[in-house]
Amino acid sequence: MPELAEVERNRRVWSDGHSSKVREVFLRGEKRVFRGLDARRVPIELTGRVLRASESHGKQMMFCFGGQVFLGVHLGMTGSLRTESPDYRPERHDHIVLFQAKRALVFNDPRLFGRILFSVGEAPESWRDRAPAVLSAEFTxxxxxxxxxxxxxxxxxxxxxxxxxxxxxxxxxxxxxxxxxxxxxxxxxxxxxxxxxxxxxxxxxxxxxxxxxxxxxxxxxxxxxxxxxxxxxxxxxxxxxxxxxxxxxxxxxxxxxxxxxxxxxxx
DNA sequence: GGAGATGTTTCAAG
DNA sequence: GCTTGAAACATCTC
The missing domain is CATH 1.10.8.50 (Helicase, Ruva Protein; domain 3)
Structure with a gap:
């Protein structure tokens, strides 16, 4: 259900995990949501990192971790973010789950039109090159x-x-x-x-x-x-x-x- | 069983 | 080279 405001609402759900370390990462790396990236790097780079901040822009979200690690999420048509308890067992359409001490951050997308972006060092290019927001001063x-x-x-x-x-x-x-x-x-x-x-x-x-x-x-x-x-x-x-x-x-x-x-x- | 769904990318035609 | 429209993607719900 993701347009501007729904995307921002989903971001706020995961923002519960700000300032908390990622202890373990679950992911289904072969799924289409990881297209264009080497999904094996994701758990390697994210494990042990603290979720520092997050931001949404249009339909895109960016989650920023310590060590300059960036995880972008696009919800596509049927994606959603939610939190579960730390002992959560991932279900059928959960494609990435970040386990923290007090919660699990879950990305679920049955239809697989969503997309995960990932980069280390600087934010992904498509995030850096985004268009001016409708609510920005440049939108004249x-x-x-x-x-x-x-x-x-x-x-x-x-x-x-x-x-x-x-x-x-x-x-x-x-x-x-x-x-x-x-x-x-x-x-x-x-x-x-x-x-x-x-x-x-x-x-x-x-x-x-x-x-x-x-x-x-x-x-x-x-x-x-x-x-x-x-x-x-x-x-x-x-x-x-x-x-x-x-x-x-x-x-x-x-x-x-x-x-x-x-x-x-x-x- | 079939159509359609709050999205993006790709490809071919104009 | 740019614009435009249609198809493809994968699954669930009505």
Missing amino acids: TRYVGSHLKRRARSPLKAVLLDQAIFPGVGNWMADEILWRAELHPSRPAGGLTPEELRRIRKESRWVCREAIRRIADRGVDPPKSWLFPHRWSDGGICPRTGAALVREPIGGRTTCWSPGRQPIHFT
Whole structure:
């Protein structure tokens, strides 16, 4: 269940293990989540290290250990982090478990779309090269506009999902942003007026900030006044207009929008 | 049994 | 060389 705020919530679960040493590492190194790295190094480097700090950025998380050891986690579509007791026995879809004195930090991912990054000395390149956060000062209307221009012919929905532009925005957040900005998800990204561009930036930031407050800080789902609870199945009603919502694939993903509120008038 | 799922990467075509 | 769309990845749930 991992978009920006869910990712941050998962990070906070493992942050229980800050300042504690890793006594033992369990991992299923042959699994796809370790693609692109030599998984045998992971237990060798991590055993005996203290988890010093962690950070999330978009859909990525980085856990930093003593000795400049870095463990990155991407939850993919079905990944999750949780803690268990120190005598926990790893189960079927647990791919890495870090045992500490008072808990076990567990990464579970049935569908294996998630990914583990690992490096020693400095953080992995993809972490160092990440795009500006939606909530950062660099995320200006000018910045958004220049990136949308490059994707001029793609539907807005597809561009909102581009992690190099909107880090952390996933399928439901993209729908929420477009619904609030009153923009049809099929609109070509290059055809927005300056005013519409400002709305994209404003609502992107609002949805990211509020999602973190509710989901990461308080652990509750967005309320009925959002598109969120109405978008998951056919038959949903727009909480602003009272009209039927539409669900159709756009940009390769299930997309939900409110026709009266988000017209296709190509300006 | 079949379709679809809150994601990314890769590949081929335009 | 860049953009774009579709397929592939693997498993579970409805």
